[in-house]
Amino acid sequence: xxxxxxxxxxxxxxxxxxxxxxxxxxxxxxxxxxxxxxxxxxxxxxxxxxxxxxxxxxxxxxxxxxxxxxxxxxxxxxxxxxxxxxxxxxxxxxxxxxxxxxxxxxxxxxxxxxxxxxxxxxxxxxxxxxxxxxxxxxxxxxxxxxxxxxxxxxxxxxxxxxxxxxxxxxxxxxxxxxxxxxxxxxxxxxxxxxxxxxxxxxxxxxxxxxxxxxxxxxxxxxxxxxxxxxxxxxxxxxxxxxxxxxxxxxxxxxxxxxxxxxxxxxxxxxxxxxxxxxxxxxxxxxxxxxxxxxxxxxxxxxxxxxxxxxxxxxxxxxxxxxxxxxxx
Amino acid sequence: xxxxxxxxxxxxxxxxxxxxxxxxxxxxxxxxxxxxxxxxxxxxxxxxxxxxxxxxxxxxxxxxxxxxxxxxxxxxxxxxxxxxxxxxxxxxxxxxxxxxxxxxxxxxxxxxxxxxxxxxxxxxxxxxxxxxxxxxxxxxxxxxxxxxxxxxxxxxxxxxxxxxxxxxxxxxxxxxxxxxxxxxxxxxxxxxxxxxxxxxxxxxxxxxxxxxxxxxxxxxxxxxxxxxxxxxxxxxxxxxxxxxxxxxxxxxxxxxxxxxxxxxxxxxxxxxxxxxxxxxxxxxxxxxxxxx
Numbered sequence: 001x002x003x004x005x006x007x008x009x010x011x012x013x014x015x016x017x018x019x020x021x022x023x024x025x026x027x028x029x030x031x032x033x034x035x036x037x038x039x040x041x042x043x044x045x046x047x048x049x050x051x052x053x054x055x056x057x058x059x060x061x062x063x064x065x066x067x068x069x070x071x072x073x074x075x076x077x078x079x080x081x082x083x084x085x086x087x088x089x090x091x092x093x094x095x096x097x098x099x100x101x102x103x104x105x106x107x108x109x110x111x112x113x114x115x116x117x118x119x120x121x122x123x124x125x126x127x128x129x130x131x132x133x134x135x136x137x138x139x140x141x142x143x144x145x146x147x148x149x150x151x152x153x154x155x156x157x158x159x160x161x162x163x164x165x166x167x168x169x170x171x172x173x174x175x176x177x178x179x180x181x182x183x184x185x186x187x188x189x190x191x192x193x194x195x196x197x198x199x200x201x202x203x204x205x206x207x208x209x210x211x212x213x214x215x216x217x218x219x220x221x222x223x224x225x226x227x228x229x230x231x232x233x234x235x236x237x238x239x240x241x242x243x244x245x246x247x248x249x250x251x252x253x254x255x256x257x258x259x260x261x262x263x264x265x266x267x268x269x270x271x272x273x274x275x276x277x278x279x280x281x282x283x284x285x286x287x288x289x290x291x292x293x294x295x296x297x298x299x300x301x302x303x304x305x306x307x308x309x310x311x312x313x314x315x316x317x318x319x320x321x322x323x324x325x326x327x328x
Numbered sequence: 329x330x331x332x333x334x335x336x337x338x339x340x341x342x343x344x345x346x347x348x349x350x351x352x353x354x355x356x357x358x359x360x361x362x363x364x365x366x367x368x369x370x371x372x373x374x375x376x377x378x379x380x381x382x383x384x385x386x387x388x389x390x391x392x393x394x395x396x397x398x399x400x401x402x403x404x405x406x407x408x409x410x411x412x413x414x415x416x417x418x419x420x421x422x423x424x425x426x427x428x429x430x431x432x433x434x435x436x437x438x439x440x441x442x443x444x445x446x447x448x449x450x451x452x453x454x455x456x457x458x459x460x461x462x463x464x465x466x467x468x469x470x471x472x473x474x475x476x477x478x479x480x481x482x483x484x485x486x487x488x489x490x491x492x493x494x495x496x497x498x499x500x501x502x503x504x505x506x507x508x509x510x511x512x513x514x515x516x517x518x519x520x521x522x523x524x525x526x527x528x529x530x531x532x533x534x535x536x537x538x539x540x541x542x543x544x545x546x547x548x549x550x551x552x553x554x555x556x557x558x559x560x561x562x563x564x565x566x567x568x569x570x571x572x573x574x575x576x577x578x579x580x581x582x583x584x585x586x587x588x589x590x591x592x593x594x595x596x597x598x599x600x601x602x603x604x605x606x607x608x609x610x611x612x613x614x615x616x617x618x619x620x
Contacts, residue, residue: 058422106602109609113365113421113565117557118605121598124554128594246554250367250429257426293441299433306427307415 008321013265020171024164032163033235034279038272039170040231043177045255045267047224052253053262054185055217056197057108060116060249061123062225064103065096067244069226070233071130072096074142082149082159089148092230093223099126100222101215108214120246131241141240144233160234170231174268177224181264184220193217258305260314269313277301332463337583343472343541345579346479350534351552352559352571353486354527360566361502362520364413365421367428370553371435372528376401376535377544378439381448384539390453394536398529405528409521417520432550439546447545475537482530483572490568499523503566555582558601564614573612 023035044066051057069092076091077083103122110118136142147166150158160166184190192213195203204210233239242248251274259270280286281294281301290297305312311319355369379400383393412431416424452471459467490496498519501509510516535548542548559578563570578597585596592599604612 052422058425060425106605110605111609113359114561114605114610114614116365116421116425117561118601121554121558121561121601125595125598132594133591246550250426253422254426254429257422261422293437295433295437299430299435299437302430302433303412303427306423306430 006318006321009265009317012317012321016269017171017175021168024167029163032167034275035272036163036167036170036235037232038275039167039174039268040228040235041252041255041275042268042271043170043174043231044225044228045252045259045271046174046177046181046264047221047228048252049256049259049261049264049267050181050224051218051221052256053264054190054197055193055214055221056200057214057218057221058116058253059107059119059218059221060246060253061103061119061121062221062252063246063248064119064123064126064244065100065222065225066229066232066248066252067130067239067241068099068126069093069096069229070239070243071136071142073148073230073233074136074144074239077144077146077148079145082146082151082161085148085150085158085160086152089227089230093226096226096229097219097223100219100226104215104218104222108211108218120249123244123246123249127241127244127246130244136239139241141238141242144237144239147234147237166231166234173227173231177227178265178268185264189213189216254302254305256312258309258312260312260316260318263312263314263318266312266314266317269317273313332466336462336466336468337587338580339468339476340472341580341583342576343476343479343579344583345576346476346483347534347538348552348556348559348579349483349572349575350479350530350537352556352563352575353483353568354530355556356560356563356566356568356571357499357503357523358527359560361499361506361523362413362417363506364416364524365424365428366413366527367425367553368408368431368435369527369531369556370549370551371432372401372404372531372549373535373538373552374439374546374549375404375435376532377450377539377542377548378443378448378535379532380536380539381443381450381544384450390450390536390540393450394533397532397536401529401532402525404532405525406521408528409524413520413524435549436546443546445546447543449543450539452540471540475541478537479534482533486568495519495522555597558597560611562601562604562611564611567611567613570611570613 020035020039024032044062048059048062051059051062072092072095073083073088076088103119107115107118107122130136131139147159147161149156149160158165158169160169185194192203192208196210196213200210229243232243255270255274256267257270258273259268260266278294278298281297282291284291287294287297351369351373355366358364358366358369376397379397380390380393383396384390387393387396408431412427416427452469456471456474459469460473461467490499498509498514501514502516502519506516555578559571559574562577563572563574577600581596581600582593585593589596608614
């Protein structure tokens, strides 16, 4: 359950954050971009962990909100000027929150396997909507030519076009969102959703409106996924229907499991590990000819994680940290 | 002749629905009886279609291709059950989703390695190549009639097996209470292996039959998988009857949608699902998710 992370874990996380803060000093553009992607997808996976690991809602359509925010950003960005994040970000978040409220209102009525399939189907519905309509480039995707800026009057505070700026924004977001979620999960609301995950009937018997709690959690998770989608679209300045596709949702679930479900910090590590593994599998020097067919290796890796790494890397860390503290 | 056009569209919808039924029935049985959610089910449809393509090139006829393809997919089903699915029986849905997701990644890439990324066509067998004139301008291809007939026969056989035989009795018992069947001493492992392999074969056969009607292309498995999920959800998980009615409803909704509302056709199917779930969260014939 969510207690504050133990001292060992907290120390490890602070070290990780510090290490991440040093990456841009190396100045390698490729690395800065890769780690930015790791961190943004980490936020995406963490938002999914709120649903899967804490509320017991196994959503297989989480990418819908991730991609939707990117598309909204594309639609409100002028082609020849930067959009101001001060209103663009709230607009994207409002759109994803609204979508999550509608999809959630329908999906949360169902349970277990139905929930998995229904969230998947709704995400596919959005996928086909953007894939088939001319609204935003159809199956080819669309560009965000000028990346968003934070602007007060004529004064540009932050330009996401700058690699380092985006990098540090992603890192800061990770820290803030993680801390915010830890606080939320320790609040009465957080206790209730975790109670629902463990025993929904009992929570209902105690008089809680389980449906509303699950729905609120779903909307929070969806909105945070939207925030990650906003940042992700700003990395490459490009959105495509695949961002909403079910493979993206599947990958997010893999990150959650790989990192450790129900640990909140686990998915952040899971995202780093998964993208790291992908880099390895695509590297000819490491895997030889298989690099062209790295998806086979990735599939095998996913299966191995499911079969052998039940609690993920985060679970492993928690166990190690727990053992250390037990010895003391 | 507007109503003739409508008739042809209706028959197309029914044909698509029957094809969906072959795929969805395997999906719903595997879930209902084994408690396994199998994302890789669509891959078996794709593999069936590609086998039809290769075997047709080898033997010159789709009919021979199907004769060769059925044992091939059956063996594939046995192997996948034996090496992967076995590990999932006592695990939760999330792990099932992820493991079968991993399988899809592998199948998709293997498909690209073996058959490449270009779409392929499979010729209709000569005996079935004609079409029946319905009016001066409209006609209906014989092959589509044949396809519908085969699907109906298979659906009929399935109904008889499930309702009238000892195996069917066990399948029904497994769908309503898995643990009890186990406790009564039925060899559940063997039953699971049979159900899974038959489900795989049905999906494969659907792919083989569909090959001449639809293009054989990479990613065809995912597309059909999602629609099959919608069918299963609408019908109620574990219910063959529900899968049948759900498949026909989706088939018709899809075809009518493409004719009358082409802009939103791809969304129509999901809208139908949303409407049905609003009315009945456990699908038309669902008994609740507790059994899972």
